[in-house]
Amino acid sequence: MRRGRIGKVAIVTVLTAIVFAIDTGTDLEIATPVFYIMVILIAVGMFSRREVIRLAVVCMVLTVFSATLTRTGSQEAGVINSGISIAAIAITTWLALRVVSAESAAYETRAQLIRIARVNSLGELAASIAHEVNQPLSAIATSGNACLRWLGADPPNLDRARLAATRIVEDANRASGIVGRIRQQVRGKGPRKTKTALNAVVLDALALAQGEMARHGTVVRTDLAPDLPMILGDRIQLQQVLGNLILNAIEASAGLPPARRVITLSTGVARGMVHLRVKDEGIGVPEQDLPLLFDAFWTTKDGGTGMGLAICRTIVEAHGGAMNVALPEPCGLEVTVSLPVRAKS
Ligand SMILES: Nc1ncnc2c1ncn2[C@@H]1O[C@H](COP(=O)(O)OP(=O)(O)OP(=O)(O)O)[C@@H](O)[C@H]1O
Ligand SMILES: [Mg+2]
Structure with missing residues (x-):
């Protein structure tokens, strides 16, 4: 028997013995054995269901045994007290075991939920x-x-x-x-960050999106701030973010008159953060849907996965940054990526 278990058995045995001693040694006309309830409630947290039931039976037997040993007091009161005590012990044991099994069912459900969440994230x-x-x-x-x-x-x-x-x-x-x-x-590793010029990332992403923009007749305007402070970033991941934003802007303005197939990319700095804005003049989003845009799998497109913006936000947040969306006048959508300026070492 392990030490912890010996300790638990000792506690329960001593408490049971104390209740038995008080019950047998005193002639109080009260149902002293109800104190066995306390022993059972303590035991419920320590022992298995079967062991608790065995202990309850022992307590009931001790109650009867003690009543036969007690010579003093009215016999009728003794029988009534023993009856009350046995009923109380039985009911308490039943209720306590029910609570424990409800708790373990809740625990099992929680574990199942965690498993489902893991499958979802996979x-x-x-x-x-x-x-x-x-x-x-x-x-x-x-x-x-x-x-x-x-x-x-x-x-x-x-x-x-x-x-x-x-x-x-x-x-x-x-x-x-x-x-x-x-x-x-x-593998739980963060992005591979190096000193990065955001304007250069914008130009890389534009070069990569060139084919798609030409196919849709989309025009791009750039307004890149000169002397933009450097950031610490993973260039490939930031290119992914921009690529997704540009693709969404192309898709939102596809099929509209040429005057609305314009994407504006701008960069700037304010309050220790470098900002990158991707604005289009496309179909936009109903205002009430704005908070849903970054949810994984939320899409309004037939062939869309709804993962683009969710991926963007994961990457930007891993860089200590944030993403915001707004509805510009008169139409379209503006997505802002804010990233912290590289701390001077
Ligand atoms: N520039 C935009 N203009 C209007 N709506 C947009 C724009 N960007 C995103 N959205 C809305 O947000 C939704 C989610 O975008 P997200 O990039 O996450 O997925 P998706 O573009 O639908 O799918 P996928 O990226 O797989 O093509 C889009 O379905 C669209 O409704
Ligand atoms: Mg997308």
């Missing part, structure tokens, strides 16, 4: 990998087709084919970089 993880890798993969397929076309031409256009092959390699590296960052996140 689902989110799978969805985020699919979402982020989808873009470079479709770019690889497009460049691969172009490469084949240039090679199949008569005569083959080797320069163009080489360019397309270079784009394939770049996009494949980008996809593998994204998967690497996601694996890092899963």
Whole structure:
């Protein structure tokens, strides 16, 4: 028997013996054995269900035994007191065991909920990998087709084919970089932060989104603040954030008249934070839906996963930053990313 258990058995035994001694040794005409209830309530937290039932039976037997040993006092009162005590012990044991089993059922339900939440976040993880890798993969397929076309031409256009092959390699590296960052996140590691110029990230992301913007006839305006302070950031992850925001802006203004297919990207600094704004003049969002935009799987698009903004927010928050959305006049949506200025070391 382990030491802890010996201690518990000793406590219960001593308490039981005390109640038995008081019950047997005094001639008080009160139901002294009800104090066995106290012993049972203590035991419920220490022993298994079966052991508590056994203890309750022992207490009841001791109650009867003690009544036969007590010679003083009225016999009738003794019988009534013993009856009250036995009933009280039985009812208390039953109630206490019910409470314990209800508690363990609640505990089990909570454990189940945690398991479900974990499965959900695994689902989110799978969805985020699919979402982020989808873009470079479709770019690889497009460049691969172009490469084949240039090679199949008569005569083959080797320069163009080489360019397309270079784009394939770049996009494949980008996809593998994204998967690497996601694996890092899963292992609980934060982003790989280095001194980064946000304006350069904006230009990188624009270069990557060029094909998509041309396809939709979207025009981009930039208003990048000169002398923007450096931030500490993971360049690939920040490119992912911008890529998602630009893609959403393209999608929100697709099919609208050319005058509304305009995206404005601006950067600035205020109160120790560097801000990046992506504004479009697209269809916008009903005001009451604004708080839902960052929820995983919340989408209004037929083929959408609703993961884009959720991923953006996870990345930005891992950088100590925040994201906000607003409805600009007269139309469209403005998403702001705020990131802390790199502390001077
Ligand atoms: N620039 C925007 N203008 C209007 N609505 C937007 C804009 N950006 C996001 N939204 C709204 O927020 C929702 C969630 O965006 P999110 O990027 O998370 O997912 P999605 O774009 O729907 O799906 P996916 O990113 O997989 O294509 C969108 O479905 C859309 O309703
Ligand atoms: Mg999106």
